[in-house]
Amino acid sequence: xxxxxxxxxxxxxxxxxxxxxxxxxxxxxxxxxxxxxxxxxxxxxxxxxxxxxxxxxxxxxxxxxxxxxxxxxxxxxxxxxxxxxxxxxxxxxxxxxxxxxxxxxxxxxxxxxxxxxxxxxxxxxxxxxxxxxxxxxxxxxxxxxxxxxxxxxxxxxxxxxxxxxxxxxxxxxxxxxxxxxxxxxxxxxxxxxxxxxxxxxxxxxxxxxxxxxxxxxxxxxxxxxxxxxxxxxxxxxxxxxxxxxxxxxxxxxxxxxxxxxxxxxxxxxxxxxxxxxxxxxxxxxxxxxxxxxxxxxxxxxxxxxxxxxxxxxxxxxxxxxxxxxxxxxxxxxxxxxxxxxxxxxxxxxxxxxxxxxxxxxxxxxxxxxxxxxxxxxxxxxxxxxxxxxxxxxxxxxxxxxxxxxxxxxxxxxxxxxxxxxxxxxxxxxxxxxxxxxxxxxxxxxxxxxxxxxxxxxxxxxxxxxxxxxxxxxxxxxxxxxxxxxxxxxxxxxxxxxxxxxxxxxxxxxxxxxxxxxxxxxxxxxxxxxxxxxxxxxxxxxxxxxxxxxxxxxxxxxxxxxxxxxxxxxxxxxxxxxxxxxxxxxxxxxxxxxxxxxxxxxxxxxxxxxxxxxxxxxxxxxxxxxxxxxxxxxxxxxxxxxxxxxxxxxxxxxxxxxxxxxxxxxxxxxxxxxxxxxxxxxxxxxxxxxxxxxxxxxxxxxxxxxxxxxxxxxxxxxxxxxxxxxxxxxxxxxxxxxxxxxxxxxxxxxxxxxxxxxxxxxx
Ligand code: SMO
Numbered sequence: 001x002x003x004x005x006x007x008x009x010x011x012x013x014x015x016x017x018x019x020x021x022x023x024x025x026x027x028x029x030x031x032x033x034x035x036x037x038x039x040x041x042x043x044x045x046x047x048x049x050x051x052x053x054x055x056x057x058x059x060x061x062x063x064x065x066x067x068x069x070x071x072x073x074x075x076x077x078x079x080x081x082x083x084x085x086x087x088x089x090x091x092x093x094x095x096x097x098x099x100x101x102x103x104x105x106x107x108x109x110x111x112x113x114x115x116x117x118x119x120x121x122x123x124x125x126x127x128x129x130x131x132x133x134x135x136x137x138x139x140x141x142x143x144x145x146x147x148x149x150x151x152x153x154x155x156x157x158x159x160x161x162x163x164x165x166x167x168x169x170x171x172x173x174x175x176x177x178x179x180x181x182x183x184x185x186x187x188x189x190x191x192x193x194x195x196x197x198x199x200x201x202x203x204x205x206x207x208x209x210x211x212x213x214x215x216x217x218x219x220x221x222x223x224x225x226x227x228x229x230x231x232x233x234x235x236x237x238x239x240x241x242x243x244x245x246x247x248x249x250x251x252x253x254x255x256x257x258x259x260x261x262x263x264x265x266x267x268x269x270x271x272x273x274x275x276x277x278x279x280x281x282x283x284x285x286x287x288x289x290x291x292x293x294x295x296x297x298x299x300x301x302x303x304x305x306x307x308x309x310x311x312x313x314x315x316x317x318x319x320x321x322x323x324x325x326x327x328x329x330x331x332x333x334x335x336x337x338x339x340x341x342x343x344x345x346x347x348x349x350x351x352x353x354x355x356x357x358x359x360x361x362x363x364x365x366x367x368x369x370x371x372x373x374x375x376x377x378x379x380x381x382x383x384x385x386x387x388x389x390x391x392x393x394x395x396x397x398x399x400x401x402x403x404x405x406x407x408x409x410x411x412x413x414x415x416x417x418x419x420x421x422x423x424x425x426x427x428x429x430x431x432x433x434x435x436x437x438x439x440x441x442x443x444x445x446x447x448x449x450x451x452x453x454x455x456x457x458x459x460x461x462x463x464x465x466x467x468x469x470x471x472x473x474x475x476x477x478x479x480x481x482x483x484x485x486x487x488x489x490x491x492x493x494x495x496x497x498x499x500x501x502x503x504x505x506x507x508x509x510x511x512x513x514x515x516x517x518x519x520x521x522x523x524x525x526x527x528x529x530x531x532x533x534x535x536x537x538x539x540x541x542x543x544x545x546x547x548x549x550x551x552x553x554x555x556x557x558x559x560x561x562x563x564x565x566x567x568x569x570x571x572x573x574x575x576x577x578x579x580x581x582x583x584x585x586x587x588x589x590x591x592x593x594x595x596x597x598x599x600x601x602x603x604x605x606x607x608x609x610x611x612x613x614x615x616x617x618x619x620x621x622x623x624x625x626x627x628x629x630x631x632x633x634x635x636x637x638x639x640x641x642x643x644x645x646x647x648x649x650x651x652x653x654x655x656x657x658x659x660x661x662x663x664x665x666x667x668x669x670x671x672x673x674x675x676x677x678x679x680x681x682x683x684x685x686x687x688x689x690x691x692x693x694x695x696x697x698x699x700x701x702x703x704x705x706x707x708x709x710x711x712x713x714x715x716x717x718x719x720x721x722x723x724x725x726x727x728x729x730x731x732x733x734x735x736x737x738x739x740x741x742x743x744x745x746x747x748x749x750x751x752x753x754x755x756x757x758x759x760x761x762x
Pocket of ligand 1: 209241242244350351352354516517518519
């Protein structure tokens with residue numbers, strides 16, 4: 001393909017709107033007379049709900065209704081597909097409360113103040129039950145059960161090769177338990193919904209990655225026709241996976257609006273968001289990695305336990321993790337088992353990377369431990385085991401078919417950009433001097449899987465004025481789809497980007513859509529736009545050929561964006577000429593008439609596997625335990641690059657979130673299941689001031705699976721950066737005999753590790 005639009009830096013069409021306060025978010029949508037919604041949430045982690053006393057609240061000023069499970073009678077929400085047994089979720093809680101923050105009632109009042117005051121006066125009568133905090137408690141003999149009928153807290157279990165001795169033939173086996181701590185997604189825009197009933201149904205505004213799912217689920221639970229529910233996701237302030245879910249709060253507000261015949265508006269507060277939005281990660285892995293003396297990896301065995309929180313809606317996550325366990329290495333034998341376990345905490349769901357970061361972080365830890373054990377440089381050990389560039393497509397031991405890659409080159413590039421040899425020299429110097437501030441160098445190599453849900457709808461239409469309109473079923477929440485898709489259509493059609501309008505996230509304007517998650521939008525949604533644009537061009541060539549009395553195969557898009565004739569520079573027609581000819585008068589024969597548009601839903605025959613190598617350099621103060629991230633060098637490959645600026649934005653955001661997991665963020669519960677991190681002063685989300693200026697390198701190994709050659713980039717940097725930073729901190733502490741630490745590597749945790757090691761060695 002000779003499309004000149006590839007690799008071109010195009011500034012984001014969206015940014016002037018976002019940067020000048022003209023973004024339109026759900027909070028700015030307030031239909032006249034809308035009631036304000038406030039949820040009453042359980043303050044007890046586990047208990048029998050014996051009643052909800054709404055009388056006092058109901059008679060307070062401005063209160064229109066206080067609704068409980070009995071009033072709403074919504075159907076239970078099912079767990080993830082593979083889960084069998086009684087793990088359904090009543091909405092809201094009816095007989096049992098299972099986590100702090102679980103909705104038990106909904107207050108609707110004329111003002112937000114009145115609704116909040118009334119919510120304070122709703123009393124949930126709860127008879128406490130023993131609380132299950134963390135997976136060890138959930139799996140213990142005689143553990144309190146969240147779902148007594150299930151007889152177990154294990155909602156879903158799976159395994160492969162678990163009985164086989166996959167480590168047979170190893171000279172060395174290293175074992176490490178890696179904890180991937182529970183994270184709170186914390187998007188800039190919290191959850192929300194506005195529902196406006198009208199004669200024929202409902203209009204809904206919601207910050208969502210999946211507005212079409214919101215439509216179908218609201219329609220289903222309220223017994224409405226899908227067409228009667230019009231859902232709009234306006235500008236969405238961050239998603240990270242947690243907005244790819246239809247929340248109980250959404251369904252309750254829709255039901256309330258229907259029942260009361262009035263518009264309802266709900267906006268989650270920042271603190272509420274810490275128990276409202278689904279959490280992420282929360283996996284513990286027991287990893288065993290076997291190798292021969294020369295470093296050749298023989299086998300891998302991983303036991304995955306996932307803390308699903310109260311409802312196992314995310315039980316598919318450890319399955320994704322298991323599929324990516326062997327990573328970018330030639331590991332001939334892999335055994336795993338996985339258990340998804342319920343506990344009295346916020347449900348766990350997809351969070352940027354959704355199962356892949358956990359696989360990569362565990363493996364990259366184990367490889368470093370192995371390198372330490374064998375006394376081999378960690379980059380060298382990786383080189384010895386990577387899949388070679390001539391081995392693609394490569395089928396991994398877990399059956400994933402990696403499309404394209406060049407892992408050796410990613411390692412070489414990061415080694416070069418980092419100045420690895422001189423970093424090691426500097427580290428030696430500091431060690432020799434016994435500096436207070438020791439240097440740590442960490443590398444990670446990763447491959448991840450992207451492009452889930454391999455079909456997407458798009459339409460491209462040319463108006464009589466020659467402008468183009470694109471309709472896409474993807475739903476951006478900050479990525480820059482409007483820019484990317486306009487760039488693609490412009491590249492195919494020759495119509496200037498300024499004359500291309502992109503419509504998305506509106507169920508009345510777009511016929512259907514899957515949404516945005518799993519780094520799918522460019523490769524699946526963009527490919528769809530590309531195909532639709534190509535089809536429109538094909539039709540336009542027929543029309544232009546007729547108009548200019550030439551053969552259709554001679555019609556080309558000219559450099560100035562017209563439809564011209566190859567070899568005849570003076571002959572051309574404009575897109576406006578062509579488009580208007582198709583709709584007015586009788587200038588064209590019948591078969592060429594009709595609106596100049598095309599739509600489709602092409603299918604991608606496989607997933608794509610972006611990869612990269614990250615290198616982190618940290619400075620660790622061995623007296624205080626403070627870690628300062630000095631450098632983060634990221635070399636990422638996402639196939640052919642459409643717009644380097646959009647890629648850079650995705651990488652920077654992903655790095656920030658991955659580093660946050662390594663060093664700062666963690667959801668903490670006390671022994672009663674009360675969250676101790678329920679706002680941004682206790683949950684340590686980093687700001688730009690905690691992060692270095694990122695350094696980047698780029699590789700491009702186009703995928704053959706779509707015409708753009710594109711793989712996903714939305715989640716990659718999150719996958720690669722966490723293990724690089726953790727490895728760097730452990731590397732700094734290796735002279736103390738520290739071989740492993742779990743994130744977040746707070747000063748306290750690092751300080752304790754140093755002191756424990758000193759005590760051991762004393
Ligand atoms: S965590 Mo993503 O929206 O698959």
